[in-house]
Amino acid sequence: MIDHKIADISLAEAGRHQIRLAEHEMPGLMALREEYAAAQPLAGARIAGSLHMTVQTAVLIETLVALGADVRWASCNIFSTQDEAAAAVVVGVGTVDAPAGVPVFAWKGETLAEYWWAADQIFRWDGHDGPNMILDDGGDATMLVHKGREFERAGAVPVGTETDPAEYRILLELLRKSLAEDPERFTRMSEGIQGVSEETTTGVNRLYQLASGNELLFPAINVNDSVTKSKFDNRYGIRHSLPDGLNRATDVLIGGKVAFIVGYGDVGKGAAEALRGQGARVIVSEIDPICALQAAMDGYQVARIEDVLDEADIFITTTGNTRVITVQHLLGMKHNAIVGNIGHFDDEIDLAGLAAVPGVEKIDIKPQVHEWRLPASAGDGARAAHSVIVLSEGRLLNLGNATGHPSFVMSNSFANQVIAQIELFAGHEQYERQVYRLSKKLDEKVARLHLDALGVKLTELTKEQADYIGVDVAGPYKSDHYRY
Ligand code: NAI
Numbered sequence: 001m002i003d004h005k006i007a008d009i010s011l012a013e014a015g016r017h018q019i020r021l022a023e024h025e026m027p028g029l030m031a032l033r034e035e036y037a038a039a040q041p042l043a044g045a046r047i048a049g050s051l052h053m054t055v056q057t058a059v060l061i062e063t064l065v066a067l068g069a070d071v072r073w074a075s076c077n078i079f080s081t082q083d084e085a086a087a088a089v090v091v092g093v094g095t096v097d098a099p100a101g102v103p104v105f106a107w108k109g110e111t112l113a114e115y116w117w118a119a120d121q122i123f124r125w126d127g128h129d130g131p132n133m134i135l136d137d138g139g140d141a142t143m144l145v146h147k148g149r150e151f152e153r154a155g156a157v158p159v160g161t162e163t164d165p166a167e168y169r170i171l172l173e174l175l176r177k178s179l180a181e182d183p184e185r186f187t188r189m190s191e192g193i194q195g196v197s198e199e200t201t202t203g204v205n206r207l208y209q210l211a212s213g214n215e216l217l218f219p220a221i222n223v224n225d226s227v228t229k230s231k232f233d234n235r236y237g238i239r240h241s242l243p244d245g246l247n248r249a250t251d252v253l254i255g256g257k258v259a260f261i262v263g264y265g266d267v268g269k270g271a272a273e274a275l276r277g278q279g280a281r282v283i284v285s286e287i288d289p290i291c292a293l294q295a296a297m298d299g300y301q302v303a304r305i306e307d308v309l310d311e312a313d314i315f316i317t318t319t320g321n322t323r324v325i326t327v328q329h330l331l332g333m334k335h336n337a338i339v340g341n342i343g344h345f346d347d348e349i350d351l352a353g354l355a356a357v358p359g360v361e362k363i364d365i366k367p368q369v370h371e372w373r374l375p376a377s378a379g380d381g382a383r384a385a386h387s388v389i390v391l392s393e394g395r396l397l398n399l400g401n402a403t404g405h406p407s408f409v410m411s412n413s414f415a416n417q418v419i420a421q422i423e424l425f426a427g428h429e430q431y432e433r434q435v436y437r438l439s440k441k442l443d444e445k446v447a448r449l450h451l452d453a454l455g456v457k458l459t460e461l462t463k464e465q466a467d468y469i470g471v472d473v474a475g476p477y478k479s480d481h482y483r484y
Helices: 009-024 027-036 055-066 083-091 112-121 140-154 166-181 185-192 201-212 233-250 266-277 289-297 327-331 351-355 407-430 440-448 463-469
Strands: 046-050 070-074 133-136 195-198 220-222 258-262 281-285 314-317 337-341 361-366 369-374 386-391
Touching (some): 009 055, 112 166, 133 407, 140 195, 140 201, 166 185, 195 201, 201 220, 233 386, 258 266
Parallel strands (some): 195 220
16 A cells, blocks of 8 residues: 555546546646656656645656656645545555555645645655655755754754744754654755755745755756746746636626736736736736836736725735735725735735734635634724635635646646756756756757647748857757847
8 A cells, every 4th residue: 555645535536537638738748758658767766746736746746657756745735735636646557445656645725734744754765765856846845855954963953933934833843853763864865865846936046045055955957947837837827727716716706806916027927917808907016127117018007005905806916025915904905805825935915913913803704715804993094894805824826726727837837847857867967056947948848849739830940040040940049048
């Protein structure tokens, strides 16, 4: 019996049907399976995966296995697992009574303690010190190893303070137990890890911070900044999955409403476009003059949140930053304003601060939808008692209230992940403990794998034209500084 902890293994058949349909929509991953079936480039790889356990991720996991890898998997968010997908991956080619798939530790609605327990499980490999590869989304798996090793070196785990986020205090507790059980566990493990491929903007930022402090323990590939990832998943994926989350959560008509988008990076651009497409009047805020100018040229009003609190009906945070919606903002919003986040972590909206306001009440409407009743306030910002509707407790609402991005766009992201895993596993001696990106040639390859399915007929350069613009007929077609 393979090791696992999921919600309900009897959902496997339902999950398998969805995976089958997703495979058809994931031509990039299926092409990689075919290309590498014989070579088995991941034979010997033990991959610890921490990424939303959705149907699309199931196709990624089974692609890694098809290329020879052994895999253990957890989700990188407490609400993002699709339980039927997790069940199907665990059952694999076996049966519900005798599963023979991949060990998965993920279910929708984990507590924070369960989240870190599951994250720890992907590092426990029978007969080995740990995995030799990490596939990460948001950097929690990578952080677990780095913090574990740091505290082992120090010989102690610090005591969390009241100001530390709850999840960090739980992580410290887990590492304290690990240190007591085996004081060199993460030290040995980190020596055997050949690399990490990281999925998202927030995780990539963490990797660059580690690398700049010379603290990165193994090479990393920044998958997010492949053009075929961030300019597609972050933008077109969000354009699809943000309205999906809003609709499933609230079923409020978006047309005619005023929507406020905090941040106009790749995710913010997709969010603004989606809500404008639904007929909302969209207002954007930015700290970066370039992105603010882009938003203005794209036809959006650009304003500060405090100036439009009594106008906006829907607030969406997309920054990867902390407390971009403060308690004061929340208290100043219209009655039943909808507030949600699609950035990676849950600290964009200060719900911890809101919970500490005297007289605030939180009411369960349904899973991942809460009405926060706010007391009347006196003074300058005087307001009558009113409510705000908060989605997914401030965690990524497109995965908490819906099922994340659709398969086709994730096929682009995950084709980059598979190629990054092959690169790092097969060629790790060539890499320093730095953060790398995949080559433009590979980026173009990922795009190419998705053209036929959409009926795209690519124009071919003549030799004369290629020479004229100074590229090879077979690509790459752009220089590294080109921005798309
Ligand atoms: P980005 O860096 O392209 O965009 C973030 C933008 O927010 C930047 O333009 C920045 O200037 C702006 N910003 C930062 N602080 C701000 C503030 N206080 N007020 C207004 N604007 C502010 O990053 P990207 O790729 O758009 O990702 C954003 C977040 O979304 C990250 O946490 C990323 O990991 C996450 N993400 C979530 C996905 C999902 O499915 N929910 C998919 C892809 C990324």
